[in-house]
Every structure is written in C-alpha cells, then in structure tokens.
Amino acid sequence: MRQQKPLRSEMGWSTTDKITVRGRDLCNDLLGKIDLGGMAWLELTGRMPTPQEAAVFNALLVTLVEHGMTPHAIATRMVQVCAPEAMQAAVAAGICAVGSVFAGGSEMVARTLQGAIKDTPADADIAAIAEKIVEDHVSRKVPISGIGHPLHKPIDPRTPVLFAIAEQNGFRGRYCALQEAISLAAEKRLNRVLPVNAPGAIGALMCELGFPWQICRGIAVIGRCVGLVGHVAEEMRSPMALEIYDRVNDEVLEYGLKGG
Amino acid sequence: MRQQKPLRSEMGWSTTDKITVRGRDLCNDLLGKIDLGGMAWLELTGRMPTPQEAAVFNALLVTLVEHGMTPHAIATRMVQVCAPEAMQAAVAAGICAVGSVFAGGSEMVARTLQGAIKDTPADADIAAIAEKIVEDHVSRKVPISGIGHPLHKPIDPRTPVLFAIAEQNGFRGRYCALQEAISLAAEKRLNRVLPVNAPGAIGALMCELGFPWQICRGIAVIGRCVGLVGHVAEEMRSPMALEIYDRVNDEVLEYGLKGG
C-alpha cells in the first residue's frame, strides 16, 4: 500500500468569515492596500513588496503587457471569433504562445547571470566573467541572450528607462552590471552593435529582485495576459480576425487552384 | 473577388526608437508612472485611470487573484507536472477554467444591472426595479446572480470592504444600490438570508466604472492569471500534483479491481 503524503499549500484558504491569501487577511490587509502588481509580488514571494520593489516590479510587468499585433494577439483573436462564449479560452490560446521564442530571452538571461555570479563573492571580476560567457557562447555557436534587437536600433529604448527606474530604487546592482559587461564584451568580440535589449534588462532585474530564473517566464505570462484581454475587448468592438482569416484563405486557395 | 477590409488596431505598435501602447509612449509616459492594474485599465479603456478609478479597479482585480486550491489551480498544477518545459501552458489550462461557473456570477450581475438601468433616468425607482428582477427570476425558476454564498455566512466579508472602497472613491452609485435592493427584495420574496456576495459587488462595481458586461470575465481572467503563476511557483518549490494524481488513481484502481 502506497504511503500517502500530506497535501500542503501556503497560497490561501477560506473560512466562513475570512479569506486568507499568503497568510494575510484579504479583506483587512490587502483590499484597498495593495495594487495588482503588488499582489503578483505577494503571490510569488509570500511577502509584501517594499515601495522600491513594487516600483521596479511593476515597471517590468508593464513593459510586458502590450506589443501590438503579435502572434499571441492573433491567436487570441482567432479563438475569440470562433468561441465567443469562452473569452477565457481565447486568452489561454494566446498565453500558450508565451514560450521560449517570446519569453525565453529574459529566462535565458537570468539563467546565465545566476549561473555565473549567484554564489560568487561581491568583488568578483565582472568584466572577466562577461568575457568568459561571451567566449563560451561563441565557441558553442549559441546566440547570447539579452543583447541586440532586430528592430530597435541602435538601442532598445526600454533598457535605459528600466535601468534608470532600477537605479532610483536601489536595484541597479551586479546582475545589471554583468549584463552590460556581456554586451560590451560581445560588441568587442563580434564587432557589432549589441546593446542590452529589453529581455536582457528584464532578466537582469528579475535577478536583482531575487527571483529564481525558473519563474521569469511567469511575469511575461502575467503581463501578456493583461494585454490579451485588451485584444479580446478590441476584437469585440472592432473585429479583424475574420479578415485575416479570409486573406490567408483566399491566398492559399488561389495557389491551390493553380495546381498547388 | 472579395473586397479586402483594412486591418486596424489601436492597441500598439513599435518603430525603431519608440513603442506606442494605446497611443502613449511606453518608455516616456508609462514605465515608472503606472502600475499593472492601471495598465489593465488603459488596455481596456484607452485612457489613464483617475486615482479613484485605479483604487476601485485594483481592489476588484486583487479580490480575484487567489482563492486557494480551486479547480483552476489543480488544473494548472496537473499540467505543470507533465510539461515543466512550458509553464505558459500550465497557466493557460487553469485560465480555461475561468468560465461560466466561476466568473459567470459577476458577468450575469453586470448584465442584469445594465439591462435594467443603463438607459433609465437617474430618478428611477430602484426598489421597484429590483422587485421586478426578483419576480422575473423566480417565475422563470432561474437563480438570481450576485446574492447569497454557500460558505461565507451570514455575509460575504469582501462585499462591505469593496463597497467601502467604492464609496471612498465616489463609485458607490445606483448599480450598487440596485444590487443591494435585489438582495433585499430576494430575501423578502424567498424568506432567506441572501446578502450581496463578492461576484455581486464586483459585477455592480464594473458597471459603476463604466465597463460593458461582456468584458467582466476578462478581469477574472487577469486576476486569476496572477494567482495561477503563484501556484506554478509553489508547485515548483513544493509539489502536490502527483500526490493528488496518485490518490485519485489508487482509489479508481481499487474500485476497478473489485469489478467496477
């Protein structure tokens, strides 16, 4: 006979007159006293954010909300038009696309940074570590995450703003420094302009805030969920999914009728 | 030949040096100046919230984040344990469960309230309208949304707090009054204790904030998404999905072996 293990969760529970969330009384301690970004912090860490943590964390989340007509938004709108009775399924479809290609950048950045300096002394030689990371990626022919951008040139406009917000709040630390050093080392090694991009800044700041790299994709999921509900609302007001479908269909049909 | 329609969206777009979200410059106008709840408001309405709107809207969102080990959380954890490479799919699975049973309450409340008084004069007789709504539901044998609660008795502790936050911010208006009048009329008609519950308060306050009822489920999707990322993080730290699976499986097997 298998020995049962107890089921334990610290997330929350409810009794007749009280709802407990991460050890706090929802009605008395949280409602009216914390915003949605702070609530996300509480869910992930089990404690309330300081004002500085809340400022940086909200900036990361806000960065991730809306990028226009991305594949996520298109997927969500396609489902919304086919299943208007279930908006949640439309948003879920778009969230399925928050994968390695889209949210993998900041995840990989945080993984690399934490792997390199999480347990090193504070006076470690950041420039040397960065050079080693770049050399390692170049020798394995693996792209270096968090630097360069196909559209935003010569710099990603989000990076200086995110780093400035971090600095104002005391979170521009050694992870940011290492990501910037990686950018410099890569520019020198590859002779290209490769500034820290938004995923690079977000990955570094997630490290500064103390999150393990494994949860980085989660903040992209949260931010993007907000944006996708926005796209559902626009698709209700001003639809475009069927027009996209019609165009794709027309073109594929025309090709097919010519003999494929 | 089909006439193509133009593709139009106001959600956002990017150029080399600028990211535009709902007509605003992400880097200069939003980052560091708006929190995630405010960003959700901007996505849905196209304008920045007033501090009062932000306070009420964040309170609604925060209410919806975490309810412990709900079916949503169980679904998310089941997927996480089977597909740890794709946390986004785990959250998406839980979001699929934000359906008519869970989020339908506030949606139905808002639909009923907007149907009843959206276009009526400010001096309409709220008590009479409430009695008519109750009578209509009773005669059709349809449950009245937004009143009573199976666990929270005699009152739902969230309702007075949400209504107080609304009052402080100037949003305790006629939709709240009508939902309270429906509660009173139903208590009288059915001779039971049926106070306004949290879905009732949320539905009424979404009306006060000016949202169409069709988007109500969206704020449950956003709030719950935050909570489900929290459950993914806990499942990573302190797993329980496989134990739940093992217990279910053991019991079904034992029954099956006895001859079904």
Added chain:
Amino acid sequence: MRQQKPLRSEMGWSTTDKITVRGRDLCNDLLGKIDLGGMAWLELTGRMPTPQEAAVFNALLVTLVEHGMTPHAIATRMVQVCAPEAMQAAVAAGICAVGSVFAGGSEMVARTLQGAIKDTPADADIAAIAEKIVEDHVSRKVPISGIGHPLHKPIDPRTPVLFAIAEQNGFRGRYCALQEAISLAAEKRLNRVLPVNAPGAIGALMCELGFPWQICRGIAVIGRCVGLVGHVAEEMRSPMALEIYDRVNDEVLEYGLKGG
C-alpha cells in the same frame, strides 16, 4: 465534517501486467483489433462499434479533420512559432477555437432534433414537426441550424455522401428525415435555397448513432485535433505563421503612423 463521496471511473486502470480500457484488455482485446475511430466510439459509449456504426462514425470524424487555413489552424501555427518546445500547447490553442461558431452547428442541430422527436412515437408526423420548428425559429428571429451554406451552393457536397454512407449502413432514419424536412419547410417559408449542410448531416447522424447532443462538439474536437497536428507538421516543414504576423503588423503600423 463533510462526507466524502467515492471516486469512480470506468475509463481505465493499470496493474503490473495489464492495462484495462473501458473494461477491455488493451493488449489482448484492442491493439491490432480496433482503429482510432473505433477507439473513439469505445471511449464514448463503453462498447465496441458494429461495422456499420464504425463506418458511419468514421465518416463523421473524417469530415471534421481538415478545412484548410481556418482560424483554428492559424491560432495553432501562431503558438507553434512562439513555443516550438511545446507542440501540445499549439494544438490546444487551436482546439480552444472549436467553439459555438465552428462546432455549434451540429450541436444545435442535434439538440433541436432530439428535443423534437427523441420521445415521440415512430409514426409522428415529421413534416408537421419540421414546420413547427421552422415557424418557431422564424418567430423568434433565430437562425435555423444545419441548413444553407455561405460557400457550398446550391448544395453542400458532403451531405449526400454522408447520407448515402448512413443509408448503406442502416442509419438513415427519422432524425435525417426530420432534418431534411426542416430544410424543405424552411425553403418554402423563407423562399430561399436552404439544403441540409454538413453540420446538419453530422448533427442528424450523431442522433441516429444514439449520442446525446451534449457530446456532439466532442467529435469536432477529435477530428480537428488530427487536422491541427497536421498543420503543426506543415508549419515545421514550410512555415507561414511569421509571414502572416509580419503582414498584419506592417498594416497596423502603417495605419498607426498615419495618426491612428
């Protein structure tokens, strides 16, 4: 203390040397002896199909597999390109779109047909019942499901083939007759050409096969799942998702830069 209810399932269980599926030994009774369509029948009904049932049921499923670049396929491809590590999430996104608009036709047809004659005597006047159904829909200004088609004119080519397969296998019964009578009555009442379409034929045949209308959407889910895995495979070989995304994005950007 809440009284626990037992957990019971007849779907299947495994022991050291045997896997039981719907009461049958997977290895000895099913593998090599049943095809996937038959297995779907077994899952839904708990018994093996007769050859006649298998023929009709497979024809319904095959009809539902592939319709080209539908919104479902577009959604799946959008997710695949963003999360290639999780093909299952891409298919899941497309399945989310098997909703009321796409699969609702046959569901509504089966609901209407079962509501009308499930419990009526075999000699009921089909033509009169059809006229009543049409009149009821017209008076409520609700579209009649299962007749007419925006593209396939004057007839839906699938309908005569499906009805012929049903006839050969002894399943062209009174539900088919009623759906055809509804088509005739509607054509007369509305003075338009409104032949039974594929959802009409599928809904009627699901009734003939004895399925409750509530599960009709399930066979669309199964059929479409097969098709969506096909689209994932084509997107791997010959991608088009990013081109669709680029076109949408370019057009929305151009519009945005002109001032929205």
Added chain:
Amino acid sequence: MRQQKPLRSEMGWSTTDKITVRGRDLCNDLLGKIDLGGMAWLELTGRMPTPQEAAVFNALLVTLVEHGMTPHAIATRMVQVCAPEAMQAAVAAGICAVGSVFAGGSEMVARTLQGAIKDTPADADIAAIAEKIVEDHVSRKVPISGIGHPLHKPIDPRTPVLFAIAEQNGFRGRYCALQEAISLAAEKRLNRVLPVNAPGAIGALMCELGFPWQICRGIAVIGRCVGLVGHVAEEMRSPMALEIYDRVNDEVLEYGLKGG
C-alpha cells in the same frame, strides 16, 4: 519596405462544389474510404497509408488513447466543471499536459534512434551502437529513454504486442532492433531489468514508419485527445471533479487552520 513572401499550404481548401484535403477530393476519395487513423496518416504524410502502415499506425494511436485518471484527465475534468459551456477548453487543458514528461519518452527514443542510425549503412553493428548509446547516457548521468517501467514489471505488456503487430506488417526493422539492443546493453551495464517499454516501442515504430522524431509528440496529442473527450463525457454522466477539489481544499484548509 519588407518583401512579402507567398502564403502556401498543401493541407486543404474549399470551392463551391468541392473540398480538397491533401490533394484529394474529400467527398469522393476519402469519406467512407478511410478511417480516422488513416486520415491522421494522410494529414501527416500527404499520402494514403498502405494497409500495413495503417495497421501499425492505428495500433500506436490506440495505445495512446486511455490511461485512466492521469493528470491530463484530472486537468480536463477540472476545467469541464468550471466551464461547461466550452468542452473544447477542457480538452485543450488536458492536451496542454501532453508534454515532455508524458510524451517525451517516445520523442527522445525516436531522436536517439534517428541520430544513431538514420544515415548509417544497413549492415551497421547494432549491438556496438547500442553499447555506445548506453555508455554515453551513463557517463552524462542522463536516463536512457524507452526502457524500464515503474509499474509494468518485469515487462511492459504493450511492447510484445506492438512489436508483433509490426512484425506481421513488415515494420519490425533496425530501429526496433536497436531499441532492443539498447535495452540489453543497459541491463548488462546497470545490472537491472530494463525491458523496452511502450514509449520505447512507439518511438522505434514511429522511426520504422518513416516519421521524423519532431512529430512524435503529435501522435500522443491525437490519441490523448480522443481519451480526454471520453473523460469529458464521463464527467458529464458521472462527475468526480468537484469531489477531488473538495478533498484537496479540505486538507489544505485543515493544515492552514493549524497554523500553516
């Protein structure tokens, strides 16, 4: 200005009187002439299966349909109970769980086998290749996919049946031989009983049938989709999701009230 690329698909298209699927006329060439498993083959390969291919392929698919109350089934039932208006979302949630843990076995098996002998001559020394694969996994401390089973001991009852079906149909070739040689080499090297398990057999047979390893997860998605629709139907007839939820919730609450 970006140069547009053409949108091309061979999956299918429709005209007024004809539906084309993978180059075939759905109504005249497929309906009544192919079953669902054959249709899946056509979708993935673009051609009709031989009877031998259809036999082996259907056996693989049938193996993957039903495994009782797995995490996938639990996830699907949790969503079904919360969103009964959208059965497709419930199935999608369960499909999200067909990930690396569940379907990764046969994917990894096929990847390893194809990496090892896809381009080697027919007279390659299978035993030596197997020993090298085992040694490589042992030295990297990576588990060897497709051998051993936690429950099915000493053998997985599906393997001999699947291999026998393959043999009868001319598909028990060198990929099967290599997987069996890996089993033998691993048993010798690790001194444990490690027979070829079902994922091992399925992975090897997908190679024999000519599929690239990247699509292996797709047949698990198809098979499991059929099973999950079965679970939705059972949950409708004989619900258990809420009882599972109640038990989890009760236990977590009891723990929480003791002080967490």
